[in-house]
Amino acid sequence: MGFCSVPWSGVALSLLWQFHFTSGGITTYGLVPAAQTALAGGPLPTLPAYDQTVLQPPAPPEQPVKALTFEVQRDAADAQGMSIPHEHGAAFYGFSIEMSVIGQTIGKNSTHIFPAFLNLMSNICERAGIVLIRLGGNTQEYARFHDGVFEDGRITQKEKSGTTQTTDTPAVMYTIDLFYMLANVSAMVPVKWFLGLPFNDTSTFHLEMAEYGQAILGDNLIALQAGNEPDLYAAHEKRLPPYLPENFVDEWHELIKTVDENPKVTVKNKFVGPSISGSDPIQWNPDAVWETGFIDTFKDRLYALTVERYLTHNCGAAFGSGEIVNPQDVFSWYLSHQTILNLIGEYHSSTALAQQAGLPFIMFETNTASCGGFAGISQSYGAALWILDYGMYMAYSNFSNALLHIGGQNVFYNPWVAPPTKQSTFHEWTVGSVFYSALIMAEVFGKSNDGRVLQLESGSVFTPTYAIYDGTTLSKFALFNYVNDPTGASDIVVSLSVAGGGVPQSVKVKYLLADSVQSKTNITWAGQTFGNNFEADGLLKGDHNATTVYCDVSANVCRIPLRAPSFALVFMDSTSPEVGQATATYSTTAYTKRHNTLKVDPTSLAVSNGHSGKDRVKMGSTSPGSVVAPNGATTPYYATGGGVSLLLSLSVIIWVLVG
Ligand SMILES: *[C@@H]1O[C@H](CO)[C@@H](O)[C@H](O)[C@H]1NC(C)=O
Ligand SMILES: *[C@@H]1O[C@H](CO)[C@@H](O)[C@H](O)[C@H]1NC(C)=O
Ligand SMILES: *[C@@H]1O[C@H](CO)[C@@H](O)[C@H](O)[C@H]1NC(C)=O
Ligand SMILES: *[C@@H]1O[C@H](CO)[C@@H](O)[C@H](O)[C@H]1NC(C)=O
Ligand SMILES: *[C@@H]1O[C@H](CO)[C@@H](O)[C@H](O)[C@H]1NC(C)=O
Ligand SMILES: *[C@@H]1O[C@H](CO)[C@@H](O)[C@H](O)[C@H]1NC(C)=O
Numbered sequence: 248m249g250f251c252s253v254p255w256s257g258v259a260l261s262l263l264w265q266f267h268f269t270s271g272g273i274t275t276y277g278l279v280p281a282a283q284t285a286l287a288g289g290p291l292p293t294l295p296a297y298d299q300t301v302l303q304p305p306a307p308p309e310q311p312v313k314a315l316t317f318e319v320q321r322d323a324a325d326a327q328g329m330s331i332p333h334e335h336g337a338a339f340y341g342f343s344i345e346m347s348v349i350g351q352t353i354g355k356n357s358t359h360i361f362p363a364f365l366n367l368m369s370n371i372c373e374r375a376g377i378v379l380i381r382l383g384g385n386t387q388e389y390a391r392f393h394d395g396v397f398e399d400g401r402i403t404q405k406e407k408s409g410t411t412q413t414t415d416t417p418a419v420m421y422t423i424d425l426f427y428m429l430a431n432v433s434a435m436v437p438v439k440w441f442l443g444l445p446f447n448d449t450s451t452f453h454l455e456m457a458e459y460g461q462a463i464l465g466d467n468l469i470a471l472q473a474g475n476e477p478d479l480y481a482a483h484e485k486r487l488p489p490y491l492p493e494n495f496v497d498e499w500h501e502l503i504k505t506v507d508e509n510p511k512v513t514v515k516n517k518f519v520g521p522s523i524s525g526s527d528p529i530q531w532n533p534d535a536v537w538e539t540g541f542i543d544t545f546k547d548r549l550y551a552l553t554v555e556r557y558l559t560h561n562c563g564a565a566f567g568s569g570e571i572v573n574p575q576d577v578f579s580w581y582l583s584h585q586t587i588l589n590l591i592g593e594y595h596s597s598t599a600l601a602q603q604a605g606l607p608f609i610m611f612e613t614n615t616a617s618c619g620g621f622a623g624i625s626q627s628y629g630a631a632l633w634i635l636d637y638g639m640y641m642a643y644s645n646f647s648n649a650l651l652h653i654g655g656q657n658v659f660y661n662p663w664v665a666p667p668t669k670q671s672t673f674h675e676w677t678v679g680s681v682f683y684s685a686l687i688m689a690e691v692f693g694k695s696n697d698g699r700v701l702q703l704e705s706g707s708v709f710t711p712t713y714a715i716y717d718g719t720t721l722s723k724f725a726l727f728n729y730v731n732d733p734t735g736a737s738d739i740v741v742s743l744s745v746a747g748g749g750v751p752q753s754v755k756v757k758y759l760l761a762d763s764v765q766s767k768t769n770i771t772w773a774g775q776t777f778g779n780n781f782e783a784d785g786l787l788k789g790d791h792n793a794t795t796v797y798c799d800v801s802a803n804v805c806r807i808p809l810r811a812p813s814f815a816l817v818f819m820d821s822t823s824p825e826v827g828q829a830t831a832t833y834s835t836t837a838y839t840k841r842h843n844t845l846k847v848d849p850t851s852l853a854v855s856n857g858h859s860g861k862d863r864v865k866m867g868s869t870s871p872g873s874v875v876a877p878n879g880a881t882t883p884y885y886a887t888g889g890g891v892s893l894l895l896s897l898s899v900i901i902w903v904l905v906g
Pocket of ligand 5: 762769
C-alpha cells in the first residue's frame with residue numbers, strides 16, 4: 248500500500264519510510280552533475296534537502312506588460328473587500344516540523360539547541376513578535392512517550408525498523424527532555440508551540456503530549472492538534488473504510504471525554520482541528536466536516552480551525568505510488584497566481600464560518616508540494632515568490648496564520664535544515680528560499696496587530712498586487728513580477744497613486760531578488776542573504792539596502808521599477824520600523840546556554856561552528872559582538888518630521904558553550 252496513492256493529497260513526507268534518493272534517482276529529475284562541486288569538507292551530499300537541480304525557466308509572454316497603474320484609498324474605511332485584521336500577535340508564517348526531524352531542525356536536547364535555529368527564529372520575532380511552531384505531521388500519530396533517556400543524549404528516536412509502516416510500531420519515541428528543550432527555546436526567543444496528539448489508537452489515547460506539554464510549557468503551548476489529515480486515515484489503512492467525517496467527530500467526542508477525565512490535562516479547551524488535507528472528490532471537502540456540526544459542537548474546546556493543503560504532491564517519486572512527475576513540467580504552476588486562486592478559493596466559505604464562530608483559521612501544514620516537494624522547484628527563487636504570494640493571498644482570504652512544513656534531509660522544501668550529520672563541520676546550515684517568504688510576510692504586517700490586506704486587480708496572473716493597511720491607513724504595497732526575462736523587455740514600471748492625491752515625497756522599497764526564477768543561489772532580501780547551501784548560520788549577511796524612490800507629488804504618483812522577475816515591498820511611510828529591519832539579534836556565535844553566565848569561549852565556538860568568530864567577520868558585514876548600524880541602509884534617508892526613528896533594537900547576545 249503506497250503512502251500517497253491519491254492525487255492532490257496533503258500528505259507530508261515522513262522519515263518513517265526512510266526513503267533515500269539515489270544519485271540515479273536525482274538524475275531523473277535533471278540534476279546538473281557539474282553543479283555538484285566539492286567543498287573543502289568533501290562532495291556535496293545528494294540528499295534532497297541539498298539538491299542542486301536547476302530547471303529551465305518558462306519563456307516570457309510574447310506581449311510583455313510594461314506598465315501597471317493602481318489607485319487606492321488612503322483610508323481603510325473607504326476601501327472595499329479587505330481582509331480581517333491580522334491580529335493574532337504572531338508572524339503570519341510560522342513553521343510545522345515533522346516530529347521525526349526535530350533533531351535536524353531545533354536541537355539535540357534541552358542543553359544543546361542549535362544556534363542557527365535560534366538566529367532564524369529571532370529574525371522573524373524581531374519583525375513580527377511571536378513565531379508559531381507546530382511539532383507534528385504524520386509521525387505524530389504513532390509518537391510514543393519514552394520514560395527514560397536515550398543513550399545518544401537525543402530527545403527523540405526513530406523506530407529502527409522498516410521501510411513500511413506498520414500500525415503497531417511507533418514512528419517516534421520522545422523523552423520528557425523534549426518539553427524542556429521547547430521551554431528553553433521559548434525562554435530565549437518568543438516561540439509558541441502547537442503539539443500533535445497521537446490519534447492512532449482512540450481506544451487508548453496517549454495523552455503524555457498534553458500532560459507534559461501543559462505542565463512544562465504552560466502558556467508557551469498554544470494548543471494541541473487532535474487528528475492529522477483524518478481524511479486520509481482510510482487510504483493509509485489507519486482506519487477501516489469507510490471512514491467519514493461523522494466517525495472523526497465521534498472520535499473527537501471520545502478524546503474530549505478522556506481529557507475531561509484526566510486530571511493531568513489541566514487545560515481542556517485548547518485543541519485544533521479538523522486538519523483535513525483535502526477537498527472533493529477523493530478526500531473530505533471542508534464543507535463535509537462543517538456539515539457534521541463540528542464547529543458548533545466543539546466551539547468551546549477549539550483554539551482554532553485548521554486545514555492542511557499543498558498545491559500538489561510528489562508521491563510518485565517519493566514512494567513509487569502514482570505517476571512520476573517531471574518537476575520541469577509543473578514549474579510554471581509555481582510561477583503564476585492562478586494556482587493560488589484555485590487552491591485558496593476553496594476555503595473562502597470556511598474562513599467566513601471561522602469568523603462567525605470567532606475562531607482563527609490556520610493553514611496548519613503546507614509548502615510547495617507534499618511528499619517532499621520537487622527537485623529544482625522547492626528551493627528556487629520562483630518558489631520563494633510563489634510561497635510569498637500564497638501567504639499574501641491567504642491573509643487576504645482571512646486565514647490567520649499558515650505553517651510551512653519541514654520534513655528534514657529527505658525532502659526538498661525545508662525552510663531550513665542542519666548539515667548532514669556525517670559531513671564535516673565546514674558544511675553549515677541550509678536555508679531554503681521559502682524562508683525568505685516567511686521573513687517578508689513578517690515584515691508585511693510587522694508588529695502591528697491591525698494589518699489588513701487588499702488584493703488589487705492587475706489583470707495578469709503574473710503580476711499579483713496587494714495593498715496593506717495598518718489600522719486606518721494605507722501602509723504598504725506588495726508587488727510581484729513572476730515573469731522571467733533577462734532581456735529586460737518584461738520589466739515593469741508600477742505607478743501607485745492615492746485616491747484624492749497625497750502620495751509622499753518618497754517611498755522606501757525593499758526587493759526580493761535573484762538572477763532568475765530557477766536560481767537557488769544568491770537570493771537577497773533588501774540586499775542581504777542567508778547564504779547558499781551549507782553557508783548559513785541563520786543571520787543575514789551583506790549590506791542592507793532599502794531603496795529610496797522619489798514620487799511625483801504634483802502628479803500624485805510613485806513609479807516603482809519592478810524587474811522581471813522580482814518582488815517589491817513598498818513602504819508608503821519611510822519611518823515605519825520594518826524599513827530598517829536589517830539583521831538578527833543573535834550573534835553568529837550564540838551557543839547553547841547551560842548556565843546563565845554570559846561569556847565567550849572562542850575555542851568551543853571555533854569547533855562547534857567550523858568557523859572561528861574571526862573568520863566570520865570576513866564572511867559578512869555582521870560581526871559577532873558588534874552592533875550593526877540600526878538603519879543599515881546604504882542610501883541615507885531622512886524621516887519626515889523628527890529625525891531618523893529608532894529602527895531596530897539590536898541586542899547581541901552571546902551564549903557560551905560550557906564543556
Ligand atoms: C545533550 O546532548 C549533549 C551532547 O551529546 C550531552 O552532553 C548532554 O548530556 C545532553 N543533555 C541532556 C539533558 O540529555
Ligand atoms: C534548559 O533545560 C534544562 C533541563 O535539561 C534546565 O536545567 C536548564 O535550566 C534550562 N535552561 C534554560 C535557559 O531554561
Ligand atoms: C495503533 O493502534 C492499534 C489499533 O488500535 C494498536 O494496536 C497499536 O498498538 C497502536 N500503535 C501505537 C504505536 O500506538
Ligand atoms: C474577509 O473577511 C471580510 C470581513 O468579514 C470580508 O468582507 C471579506 O470578503 C473576506 N475576504 C474573503 C476573500 O473572503
Ligand atoms: C553569487 O554571488 C557571488 C558573490 O557576489 C558571486 O561570486 C557568484 O558568482 C554568484 N553566484 C551565482 C550563481 O550567481
Ligand atoms: C540597492 O538596490 C537597488 C535596487 O535593486 C539597486 O539598484 C542598487 O544598486 C542597490 N544599491 C547597492 C548599494 O547595492
